[in-house]
Amino acid sequence: MTPPQADPAVELRGITKRFPGTLANDAVDLTVRRGEIHALMGENGAGKSTLMSILYGMTRADAGSVRVDGREADFASPSDAMAAGLGMVHQSFKLFDSLSVAENVVYAAEPRRFGLVDRAAARRRVRELAEEHGLAVDPDARVGDLPVGLRQRVEILKLLHRGARTLILDEPTAVLTPAEADALFAVLKSLAAQGRTVILVTHKLREVLEGSDRVTVLRDGRVVARLVTAETSADKIAAAMTGRAVELDRVHAPGTPGDVVLDVSDLTTDGVREASLTVRAGEIVGIAGVAGNGQSELIEALAGLRPTTGGRVSLLDADITHASATERRLGGLAYVPEDRHAVGTAPAASVAENLAMGHHRTSLSSRGLLPPAGVRAHARQLIDRFGIKASAPEVPASALSGGNLQKLLIGRELAHEAPLLLVEQPTRGVDIGAIQNIHDQLIAYRDAGHAVLLVSAELSEIRGLADRVLVMYEGRITASYDKNEADERTLGLAMAGGATREAAAVEAVD
Numbered sequence: 226m227t228p229p230q231a232d233p234a235v236e237l238r239g240i241t242k243r244f245p246g247t248l249a250n251d252a253v254d255l256t257v258r259r260g261e262i263h264a265l266m267g268e269n270g271a272g273k274s275t276l277m278s279i280l281y282g283m284t285r286a287d288a289g290s291v292r293v294d295g296r297e298a299d300f301a302s303p304s305d306a307m308a309a310g311l312g313m314v315h316q317s318f319k320l321f322d323s324l325s326v327a328e329n330v331v332y333a334a335e336p337r338r339f340g341l342v343d344r345a346a347a348r349r350r351v352r353e354l355a356e357e358h359g360l361a362v363d364p365d366a367r368v369g370d371l372p373v374g375l376r377q378r379v380e381i382l383k384l385l386h387r388g389a390r391t392l393i394l395d396e397p398t399a400v401l402t403p404a405e406a407d408a409l410f411a412v413l414k415s416l417a418a419q420g421r422t423v424i425l426v427t428h429k430l431r432e433v434l435e436g437s438d439r440v441t442v443l444r445d446g447r448v449v450a451r452l453v454t455a456e457t458s459a460d461k462i463a464a465a466m467t468g469r470a471v472e473l474d475r476v477h478a479p480g481t482p483g484d485v486v487l488d489v490s491d492l493t494t495d496g497v498r499e500a501s502l503t504v505r506a507g508e509i510v511g512i513a514g515v516a517g518n519g520q521s522e523l524i525e526a527l528a529g530l531r532p533t534t535g536g537r538v539s540l541l542d543a544d545i546t547h548a549s550a551t552e553r554r555l556g557g558l559a560y561v562p563e564d565r566h567a568v569g570t571a572p573a574a575s576v577a578e579n580l581a582m583g584h585h586r587t588s589l590s591s592r593g594l595l596p597p598a599g600v601r602a603h604a605r606q607l608i609d610r611f612g613i614k615a616s617a618p619e620v621p622a623s624a625l626s627g628g629n630l631q632k633l634l635i636g637r638e639l640a641h642e643a644p645l646l647l648v649e650q651p652t653r654g655v656d657i658g659a660i661q662n663i664h665d666q667l668i669a670y671r672d673a674g675h676a677v678l679l680v681s682a683e684l685s686e687i688r689g690l691a692d693r694v695l696v697m698y699e700g701r702i703t704a705s706y707d708k709n710e711a712d713e714r715t716l717g718l719a720m721a722g723g724a725t726r727e728a729a730a731v732e733a734v735d
């Protein structure tokens with residue numbers, strides 16, 4: 226526990242930032258003490274990213290002051306912030322895949338000898354830092370070959386090499402497996418114990434309760450709670466965030482499966498080998514797996530975004546094995562991709578236009594054209610149903626906060642009422658209240674007789690929603706469980722390859 230008298234590492238006073246139509250930060254005061262892990266929480270659009278980008282010199286505040294390590298700061302850019310001892314780990318890493326770990330860590334701050342980069346010194350430096358902070362990683366490994374958890378370590382090492390005393394992490398566990406997340410928290414705790422400071426932006430209550438010292442909660446741009454973690458609870462934080470009581474971990478009734486909607490046999494594509502599965506009307510089938518075991522490739526092949534090299538896929542009895550993405554959509558498929566920025570939405574188009582995308586052949590359109598009044602009304606209805614925080618339907622999608630963009634994407638795809646929905650990571654970056662809403666909407670979609678194939682890295686989400694759970698490991702579907710068999714331990718083992726080993730052992734005995 227941090228002693229209360231520890232000096233402030235970061236002090237934000239009266240930070241105000243207005244965007245057209247939105248007061249993103251409204252006179253925010255935030256004090257982060259040296260040596261603590263400080264969680265910054267709040268619903269989507271509450272103003273967390275704006276506040277952190279002001280602290281890190283990426284955005285200018287309209288009013289207010291910043292002090293870092295007791296010194297007045299006026300950062301014009303992230304390099305100014307770095308020079309003052311701040312470092313930020315973004316959600317999308319900024320690493321060079323083709324370079325080694327050591328090259329990435331020292332990049333742009335290389336140790337030199339006679340004017341040349343001293344590679345041996347770089348390697349030594351990585352080993353020293355890694356040892357000092359419990360961040361084990363091979364300095365010679367190529368970054369592109371590393372799993373996500375280790376790439377994140379490289380990002381942290383890079384900041385430490387540049388002398389960062391305060392680390393800002395933006396939803397660092399969103400892409401990590403539970404074991405990787407635990408390892409990250411062990412590192413953060415050891416950094417804090419050595420007097421470094423950690424600011425953690427996250428939606429995950431459990432990790433805040435287990436891993437932080439204090440919590441600041443923002444709502445509508447204002448600080449609504451300052452809490453000592455040891456003295457608070459999940460319910461209290463959730464209530465502070467939303468202004469109401471939130472029912473956490475709601476249990477849903479099982480579905481009543483009908484006819485087969487999607488029938489996949491022996492599908493093979495780059496990264497997937499001979500995957501067979503069916504999804505019925507009125508059923509949610511979940512795919513669990515550690516990221517990178519072929520789940521995304523399978524979904525992309527089903528969506529028509531990557532060629533199927535073997536096997537057969539049928540949708541409502543029509544063979545779509547080699548159909549284009551558009552043909553599949555027309556045949557009854559809707560798709561929520563993992564990447565909401567690059568694949569899912571058009572950032573320069575308005576919120577209303579984004580919500581209308583793909584509706585050119587539906588009741589919204591009149592002879593292939595979308596009448597503006599209809600598009601606006603459609604947008605208003607979805608904005609309301611999914612609680613999308615946008616100052617107006619006409620603002621560009623790029624003005625939405627991350628979680629609100631996710632709600633837009635889910636809302637748009639559900640509105641198609643397609644017989645089959647493929648959905649990847651439906652609640653990544655989404656706040657707890659909105660998670661509940663999205664889950665309820667997916668269940669209602671199922672209960673209306675639609676088929677849903679769900680990929681999620683959140684085991685609790687898979688277990689909460691899926692009527693059947695498949696596990697993917699090394700490109701294959703290695704196990705299938707009914708809802709009541711899919712406990713955390715069984716799934717965890719299968720995700721680590723346990724089901725394959727079991728199957729191999731059975732074969733060996735036979």
Ligand SMILES: Nc1ncnc2c1ncn2[C@@H]1O[C@H](COP(=O)(O)OP(=O)(O)OP(=O)(O)O)[C@@H](O)[C@H]1O
Binds near residue numbers: 248271623654
């Ligand atoms: N460049 C921008 N132009 C217009 N509005 C913006 C811009 N950036 C942010 N906003 C608005 O400011 C508010 C705060 O957004 P911010 O991204 O800080 O929220 P957040 O708490 O980080 O949300 P999330 O949890 O979804 O990431 C939102 O209403 C958002 O729409």
